[in-house]
Amino acid sequence: MTGGYGSGADILHNCTVAVGKGEIAVIVGPNGAGKSTAMKAIFGMLTVRSGMVNIDGEDITNLSPQDRVAKGMAFVPQTQNIFTSLSVEENLEMGAFLRTDDISETMSQVFDLFPILKEKRRQAAGELSGGQRQQVAVGRALMTQPKVLMLDEPTAGVSPIVMDELFDRIIDVAKTGISILMVEQNARQALEIADKGYVLVQGENRFTDTGSNLLADPEVRKSFLGG
């Protein structure tokens, strides 16, 4: 993919990101490397000037973000990713807005995954803690029964303990057969759970390997993981 915002300069240059079924792919890289931009490009929120976006072999490069949701993509933005004035349960219902079938089963799956949400289902989502909010955000995205779940820095601003728990939950989600593509600041922990890792620098792929190989790579360690 090559592209940028509106008609501005290109931010991504021949960047390639892919994730297989049930896998976890992580995009890491320094600030301003285009990590979040790559996510937005995949989700159709900026102009892709060359290259393409595929899901299940189907070309969706020209679809709007809403249409991509219908095709099985779900996106959890980094900030403002929940409806603060709605209850937890209503947040999940809104996640499933496009579905016309019975959503109670998916909702109980989400509650199994995040038991705290079941406890607080009637509470306004804005009253929850940072970690719980992220669980609501991921839960909302899961309600569409997506094939690919895209997370933009899911652990931004949460405590290390909550972060570990969130990573565990993300592994659980992947085990149900949903592909996960995420951007992470906490590169080390994220690469530990990743099947695939992409190191992005200035909108280009610098290193691409399995998570554990990247962790073991001395150059990656030295440049991006702080030794």
Place this chain on the structure above:
Amino acid sequence: MDILHALIVLANFIIVPAIAYGSQLALGALGITLVVGVLRFSNFAHGETMAFGTMIVILITWWFTAMGLSIYPLPTALLALPFGVIGCIALVLFTDKFVYKFYRKAKATPVVLVMASLGVTFMMNGLIRFIIGPGDQRFADGARFIIKARDFKTLTGLKEGLAIKVTQCITLVTAIIVVAALFWFLNKTRTGKSMRAYSDNEDLALLSGINPERVVTITWIIVAILATVAGTLYGLDKTFKPFTYFQLLLPMFAAAVVGGLGNPVGAIVGGFVIAFSEISFTYAYKKVFTYLLPTEWAPTSLVQLLSTDYKFAVSFSILVLVLLFRPTGLFKGQST
């Protein structure tokens, strides 16, 4: 000391009228607050929207009366109300399609939309005066009073009367029904929840597949219903005069801001706060004090804080005070 008589005087001149006026303001403020919440601009044309809906109601009422249709003791206007609502919905959807939609697509800033709504105000203003004229119209037929002041006196043997008008009672009952229906819709139905979701976080609503144009259309329909009901109730209680409806904009906005813009519960509370302040600040308390104080202390002046001509100053002062000290209103709303 005669507390009972003082209370009856207060009830007759402040509490009963303020409850009716407060309900009308609350319904108006709800319409304003919904537009702020979903369309994100202050709709200056709301007073005219109310006037337009009421005008249709009046025209249909005249037609019905000419045909001899009546639901005595209730006013015929209630029968005409659904037609007014339909007319008003048609008008707001028309203006949305030809005015606001353009600015929405262009992602105009709220202040541009406010100015556009000011233009819409003048257009509607002209349209209403063209059709029904600028004069006063009385269209309240049916019984006038549930209980007259004189009947109350003979019934209770007290010196002071308490009059309750049919229109005041209709206002309160209708307002309760409409507000209950609105809250049921917003909190229990899928469409209502999607409206709240859109108002809360537009981008995330889009990511969830909520269609913004549908949310906007439904909001306008609800706003038209609220405006027509509020306008008709106000017109029944007082009279219909296009300019009065334009003036209502200030107390209604004050109510919406006091409660917190975008917050429906706030709009209702704000409506009553404004109504009670306006009426109690401009009421002459001479009689009340005459009953409460010993004879030799009885006031000789009217004991009126402000002349009734200044009632708009009361809402304006409240508006300014709230904006200065609590810009988000009593209930957490947006600060614009």
